[in-house]
Amino acid sequence: MDATTAPDAEFARVPGAVVDETGLRHLGNPLGEQRALAAGTAVAPLADRRVLAVSGEDRLSWLDSVASQALARLQPGVSTELLILDPQGRIEHAASVVDDGETTWLLVDDSDADPLLAWLLRMRFRLRVQPRDASDEYAVVGGTAAAAASLPAVSPAGVPLVWHDPWPGVSVGGWGYAVTAPHPGIDRDWAEAVVPRAQLAELADAAVRGERMLAGRDAAEALRIAAWRPRRSADVDERAIPHELDWMRTAVHLEKGCYRGQETVAKVHNLGHPPRRLVALQLDGSGSELPKQGAEVRVGDDVVGAVTSVALHFEEGPIALAVVKRTTPVDAQLLVDGADGPIAAAQEVIVPPEAGATANVPRLPRLGRRTRA
Template structure:
């Protein structure tokens, strides 16, 4: 409940949760240093108890879950028959229940679909958002607030990004990957514990940060997210999401044929790029802003952020044929701004592609 944090000095809250507590740039530093935690009011929780839960989820989704050990973090996608992303969830199992952390806007649709797919199996998915809140931060920061959890398996999901999970495949060919040093986890805490966290923050005993700061760190790590980077036709390949959310060797699931065909025999029709935006105008483009090469529209912005080190940055999906060395223009209400692109998904992406590893571009290199 975001209202718990409304009394903090400088707190700005909207329908999606605590946005910031005065200075998102300072808050980014605090999150990265493990000095602040983030109330993730934009998340919801789905509980899936039942003896058949893991094999059932395995059969429905892109991830191999049938033998998922308790306490191991992963993520899944629900695809449509054409392989497009419909739903996404972070996954952790405690030995009795599988817990799905999802975007709040996606929770009702995913839960409804799961319930329709139960048939006669021993599973009983339910909305557990009234029972649990989600708190984000570094693993060390979350250990401090979950140390008293009575569960034998702490309900802390550790983001696997950007490591390539078993059965996955990474397209980004930069070295090092910009997400390599990102330490991010999400803990399920009871609503009573959430209130204690809010009280500790109000007393000055615990630092909290807002969603804007957390999202800036995500964008800088090229980390895709359902509520931001997914449109109605996106394939997981286009976001480099085969890394952590897809097992390419598991059994049949809806959309698998497209996933295999695009990866093994072709190339995704679009590709994710990271943008280093010209910051001279002090303007961030809106989500959905048109990306151009000259006058030719080639894609759209999916996420934007003002990063404490890199300045104004964005993620965008562009046509695969967009020249990799082109300076892009991004439309804003104040006119177009220039953007240097970093290749996240190469135009040649696919199993047989020979993509050379490239050094990180970074803002300094982009400016030279």
């Protein structure tokens, strides 16, 4: 799919729709769309998500050998996610994963799809695997599990291609750093269905007739940020490692075989501390504008980090995720640079400063990954 082609053009005819180069942003009522999306009465076309397909007999063992997640025995229909790391353990690519018994399907942020596909093609060697871009055939639509089940998900091998987000449960082999109980994302109900691209026009027609309620990307992002859920296209920079974003809980298996970057993953987790940490910010809402992605975060005059994601939430108001130095005091009053001056921000700890160094720490029982029928 040509990434320069305007996506979601079908939805421009829906009353109130605002469509830009990244797809359907909203339909005039972003807060109401969030409520409907969370309640399962709306679905969100996700033009900023792409579909890659990996076929071939060796696909699962091959992906297992190059990625952070244990995939060799992944069962059809089971949802997980993976990271591709560089030799220093920094995050290069990320993908949501579901296998149908014949093909492994990767749902990937649009900006990362072409680089990930190119990397996978280079890593095939003589193995029986064939990665390809399936985005011309298929699109991604998100919502609650029930809402996703109402969509015409494709099932080329008899298994509906619906990815259920495991966040914030701790997957087998994973580790959660966030200590807040309950986790703000504990009630997150999110799934992404792979549908025939031609179905987007029918979805738009149903919305025009009032038979289907839609939500835009802004609503989906606000729900993600409120759940402290990291995303490759928003929260990852050239230095990010999984520990900093609490991404060890769903995307990394600490007990699987070797893969690129594993040494750093193990060393930081067992012996060290991640140099930076993800925090949630409750922003002062007295101003008229939200800060931009990349806005500097300060303690007094000292820059300690940057905003990675920001939204206006229908219940919590202005919120953001930011990556700050590990040494930033957890009780520090933070300021975020805004267009009209500094914005006060109350810090909520996601990854604590003491995260890591677990080699001599007793391993306590923890919640396993949530399952869905």
